Amino acid sequence: MIQTQARLQEVAGPEAELLDTEVWSRLHAAPSAEAFAAAWLDLQCRLLGAVRLAAVLMAPEDGTPMKPIALRPATAQLSPGVISAAERAAAEKRGVVRKSEDGASAFALPILIDDTLRGVVALEFLAGSRVEAKRVMRQLQWGTGWLEVLIRRRHPGSREQLVSIIELVSSASTKLTYADATLSLVNELARRLDCERVSLGRLRGRHARVRAVSNNAAFKQRSKEIRAIAGAMDEAIEQREVIRLPQAGEGTPLSTRAHRDLAERGGRAVLTAPLHLDGEAVGAITLEREAPFRDADAALLEQLAALVTPSLEARRQNDRWFFVRARDQVAAGLRMVLGPRHVAAKLIALGLIATAAFLLTATGTWRVSSDARLEATVRRVITAPMQGFVETALVRPGDIVAEGAPMAELDDSELRLELVRVLAEKSQYEQKYREAFAAEERAEARVVRAQIDGAEARLALIEAQLDRVTIAAPFDGVVVSGDLSQALGSPVNRGDVLFEVAPLDAYRVVAQVDERDISRIEPGQEGAIVLASLPDRSFPFTVETLxxxxxxxxxANRFRVEGRLEQSLPEMRPGMEGVAKIAIEERRLAWVWTHRFLHWARMTAWRWWPHG
Incomplete structure (x- = not known):
């Protein structure tokens, strides 16, 4: 059933192409087998898309080599890959897919009539995946039913049969909804085959349910007539055979009890054909009329059922509500898991059950993840020791400096001029002091002595300032901020911040924790950080402050959480970013992986729920 629904989804996509009246008119009016094959090939290429080369090969007569009777493009030559795939498909009587070096794939499917090879469909398609390749092959398998009709029409009387099938399929394909398509089909079928009643049913569970009755827009499912028709449909579906009553000649013995009950109710002949899609029964069509049904009528109904079923089922899929589609998908999956065959589906189901059981029982450490970065534990600010001008800049942010290493220099020309002037004044004061001392002028000597002491104090100050002209690193570290290379010659005032230096071996982790998780964070919890620049290692830390x-x-709201880094490397630098995880507690894995969604669902429900 899963395969059937997948097939229906593929058919529903190109539905617009099936409604193209030009394609149907070309099929209907095809004067020859070559024209019919060309129109069919055009339809298939439209449905598939990305077809580079396509061909229909058939033998003109039994026992003769196969030749192309239709090509697309019409002037193309068959490539070696297509020829090889067609020959292999003809020899093995099965579909073949061959991958070529340029990325295209050659597909070939034999046309078998009663297990006899009558032709091959081959094409070159730009298939990029196995799923796409399967879609192409399934489309070809469905489409070859038309070519089977083409081959069968070479027999007497089949020309009219082919026209009837095309017109019947066209009448259903031009309707937009499933109900309209089924009603149009049964009405047209009743008119063409002179039937008093034509009913179409669809399999629902184990029994058929009548969905359309000719010339009857409304009917009761519980009526005896409708229940008898549904019983006849069940009979044909269960036996996977076309059932005709009265039967003609000796054939395969079939159970016809339900058909006899239906025939006795109206005194009519009954003909029922099951509807199949991808080998699975999906419904049935039941015809009733006064005159007995012929072999040609049974053959027409059987071929019509094979060709119209994909289109009808595609419309039914499109007409359903979303929840009905979801329910059917779940039911189909359960049938695959609990029913026969489908070993792969059962293994997948067992794997999912085992995974779910593991998630619901196994526990793991719940860790809160957040973006994080490194910061220096200590950041020493280096300021201008005095007013002056920047002369040289020896370092920039990111540079490693050693203790005492020069980082910048201020202009000392004014200080040196001041030093010369003060030295000259001191010399003059010393000369005066000697003269006053020689003249025994004690009062004058004391005044000059004071002036000499003042000059010496100014000299000491200038020398101290000269010693601080060169700005040195206070310790081994890295320059965090301060780029004076773009400010050479600019003035600075005493106390202006010139640099910030951080040590190389003292870092802390700063995590930005989401407000949804901050209530779970406590000092002392252990965590680890992985840096973007060192992704192959994790570094433990301990939460200290929030x-x-x-x-x-x-x-989004984030809270700053600081942690002490337990280990540092020379490659680390302040400002490096990464992802931090803080261990909270042991939780079930299912909760760990879904609690974010549950939190969102609760908040959304609270926001929109009308009651508090």
Whole structure:
């Protein structure tokens, strides 16, 4: 059933192509087998798309080599890959797919009539996956039913039969809904075969349910007539055979009890054909009329059922409500798992059950994940020691510096001029002091002595300032901020921040934890961080502090959580980013993987639920 529904989804996509009246008119008016095959090939290429080359090969007479009777493009030559695939399909009497070096695939499917090879359909398609290749092969398998009709029409009387089938399929294909298509089909079938009543039913569970009755838009499912028709449909579906009553000649013995009951109710002949899609029964068509049905009528109904079923089922799929589709998908899956065959589906189901059981019973550590970065534990600010001008810049942010290494220099020309001037003043004061001392002018000598002391103090200050002209690193570390290379010659005032330096072996982790998880974070919890620049290693840390005030980061509230890094590497730098995980507690794996969705569902329900 899963395969049937997958097939229906594929048919429903190109539904617009099936409604193209030009295609149907070409099939209907085809004057020869070549024209019919060309129209059919055009329809298949439209349905598939991305077909590079396509051909229908048939033998003009029994026992003669097969030749192309239709090509697309019409002037194309068969490629070696297509020829090889066609020969292999003809020899093995099965579908063949061959991959070529340029990425295209050659598909070939034999046309078998009563297990006798009558032709081959071959094409070159740009199939990119196995699923797409299966879709192409299934489409060809469905479409070859038309070519089977083409071959059978070479027998006497089949020309009219072919025209009837095309017109009947066309009458159903021009309707947009399943109900309209089925009603149009049964009405047209009743008119063409002079039937008093034509009914179409669909399999629902184990029994058929009548969905359309000719010339009757409304009917009761529980009526005796409808229940008798449904019983006849069940009889044909169960035996997978066309049942005709009265029977003609000796054939395969079939159970006809339900058909006899239906015939006795109306005194009519009954003909029922099951509807199959991908080898599975999906419904049946029952015809009733006064005159007995002929072999040609049974053959027409059987071929019509094979060709019209995919189109009808595609419309039925499109007409259903979403929840009905979902229910059918679930039911089909259960039938695959619980029914016979489908070993792969059963193994997949067992694997899913085992996985679910594992998730519901196994436990693991729940870790809160968040974006994080490294920050230096200590950041020393280096300021301008005095007012002056920047002369040289020796480092930039990111540079590694050693303790005492020069980082920048201020202009000392004014200080040196001031030093010369003060030295000159000191010399003058010393000369005056000697003269006053020689003249025994003690009062004058004390005044000059004070002036000499002042000059010496100014000299000491200038020398101290000269010593601080070169700005040195206070310890081994990395320059975090401060780029004076773009500010050479600019003035600085005393106390202006010039650099920030951080040590190389003291870092902390700063995590931005989502507000949904912050209530679970506590100091002392263990965590680990993986840095984007060192993705092959994780570094443990311990939570130390939580900031009680949130920050808006990328449109969401985040709380700053700081942790002490247990290990550092020389490759680490302040500002490196990564992902941190903080271990919270042991939880079931199913909860760990779904709690985010459950939280969202609860909040959404609370937001929209009308009651508090």
């Amino acid at each position: 900031t009680p005030v949130s920050e808006v980061v990328e449109g």
